[in-house]
Amino acid sequence: MLDKGRIILYLSAIIRQPVRGSSGEIVGRMTDMVVRMTEAETFPPVAGLVTAIVGRSRHRFFIHATDIAEISEQGVRLKTDNFNLAPFTRRDSEVLLGKDVLDKQLVDINGRRVIRVNDVTLTRQPNGAGYRVAGVDVSAASLVDRLGLRRLAAGMQREVIPWDSVQFFASEVPVVKLKLSYDKLARLHPADLGEIIGDLGYQQGGEMIAALAETHGDELAADMIEELDAELGAAVISAMDVEDAADIIEEMETDEAADLLAELPPEQAEDILEAMEEEEAEDVRELLQYEEDTAGGIMTNEYLSLSPALTVGTALARLRAAELPEFTYYLYILDDTETLLGVVSLRGLLQAQDDQTLGEIMIPAASVFTAQVNERAREVAETMLHYDLLAMPVLEDGRLVGIVQTHDALERLIPDESQRSFFGGAR
């Protein structure tokens, strides 16, 4: 769409340059450039110029793109000498390149990172079709250039990222309505998106997650929030509408959801729980009652439980039809009072005969490592590490209330990167 040989204009070089009418007389100075951003435009077209009248620097008027003959570093030349001097007002879908894009943060999709816009590049369309945004310059050269050291900048390498691989945020322009596509972001792994949200802050993060939830489903949004730490996740959630927040939290694993809600002010957490489906909310509430640093605080209450009288064949058929939790490797065999009788591994299940009952093939509870609900989280983690356990059932008065999974336990032993490097030597 934009061929590479075309003349590239830098926004910083043309902003504040004089605007001349067709007669050559200076009518004003360009103070900013208006582009239209919609879901359909990959490279936003220039809609016009904001211009300050000579001698009345506070008065701004709008010059429509169709009146522009040429834009160059020497200034703007127009096709006409007649303009409407009515004061400039902003309209929906319109973004000011200088005010809203320059110096702001965007996401570089291919580089999976947050970048800062040091300059914006523009190209001219063939056949008088006007100008469009081509990309953003993120190089140090453009910084040096804008500091006024043009000679120095000329010898430095530029780095321009094309506009079709960056993501701009509507929240940078709160004064107008802006409908943007966030599809590009969905190409990134939730873990990378999580890190990007960390760089952007909760406002843009909230916008990004809400938009992706709408177009790509709450599940993706939930995955992204699970990648944030609970404090930032809570901030992002609190920037969103309660109903949207509730829909996303329903899709999260219950233990993650509980960790996140625990970070919110109680009334706000309550509002979200009220808005959630009753069953999901109940599971989360159950987890919220346990202390953070105990087995109860790190366990999840989503696990597979079956009765001992079932045959292997029936069990397999049920599993195929069921909506499965994240952790499926162990099936927990419970009696009517939810007392743990034993454990069947997926492997054991697959290799057993169809007509055997689960009670026959299970590892009895007495030889299974279990934790008490108020046991210290760190001790649970150490036990799991020592005995190479994938998951550990958590009991309260003999009843099964949840399971601790390896990744939750691991988090207790290596809470963050900085501590890991302290224990583990070189990074």
Add this chain to the structure above:
Amino acid sequence: MSERTPWLALVSRRVRGAGRRPRRPGWLKYLAVLGPGIIAAAAGNDAGGITTYSTVGAQYGYQLLWAMVLITVSLIVVQEMVARLGAVTGKGLSDLIREQFGVRWTAFAMLALLVANAGTTTSEFAGVAAAMELFGISKYISVPIAAVMIWWLVARGSFGRVERLFLAMSLIAVTYIVSAFLARPDWGAVLSHTVVPTVRWDAGFLVMFVALVGTTITPYMQIYQQSSIVEKGITARDYGLARVDVITGVLFSDLVSYFIIVATGATLFFQGTRVETAADAAAALAPVAGPFASTLFAVGLLGASVLAAGVLPIATAFPICEAFGWEAGMSRDMADAPVFYGIFTSMILVSALVTLIPGLPLIQLQIVVQVINGLLLPIELVFITLLASNHELLGRFTNGRGFAILAWTTTLVVGVLALALVVITVVLPIFGIQLG
């Protein structure tokens, strides 16, 4: 369970790499998670702070106590603004300066920050040197060791693990409150000087006033405060609690500062001692610690100095890199984040080297640094006040009219003070005029 499974191979994708939930790439993770208020308290009473308050007390007795009251109000106003900016926008101060004022103003603001922080770091190493000299250890030994240790801890991202130790040591400054009472000051005089301003238009007085402002409203504290609000995920909704934390932090910090002046005023001023060495300053703790005053003082000073010397390079390199969009953080290696490593390494190196200049008077050096901070402070205050008054940015959290007046008054007074000092100490002498 009987199966032995190599558990790492089987767990979900999330466990691989950085652990399950990668922490945000923000920079405060390199420091321990403490209330910003407590850190504020400690940083307000860093090496430069203790030295300045001691010198003020020794030289002018209680005469500048009223200034502490006004400075405290100003500090609350300033810290409240940055906390609000952080909570509402979710962005750091340097980010906002870049986004709202463009490249040139950002370069100017960041240069001011770099100079102020490099100076403050120098005063922290001077603090380390002074403290260790009280134990009879030469600065040529203590400063290089401290510099290497701090660089190592910062570069490895492990400073947060030792932070509490130095914080605890620095809290020894609280004993000044006890010492002030035991010294039986004339409370009537203390009270009247707290309420009734004494103003003298001589250079020495003005220098101490600006140093007092510069060390209490330390420029890096604003950057630190805002980032900690952002990284703790505090939002516009739960901002109310953060405001309480900010105000308590400032009050606690300045209460200690106030009593350092009272304690030194009640002891050194009346003995006619000038603070020329750390040992002189330590004598103000004699009422509470007797013969151990010097040891107590040295331990407190060492803790405060190392704490701030570790925080400062982080609180400089991160905001500068964030403002210009350069890679930052200890999770990147040196080749990926050359500017980041360059800034904090050269800050530690240069500061330590300056401290090692033979014959450099450590106490005076620290006062000079606080004066420079005081001179640079108005620059940062203008940016902060403009940002906090920007309705497009903060919406209903924008400075109200009354608050705006208070904020601009603070900025103006600090600016006028800085200007007056420059005029009296630099411009007038050129014309052969000498005041005081």
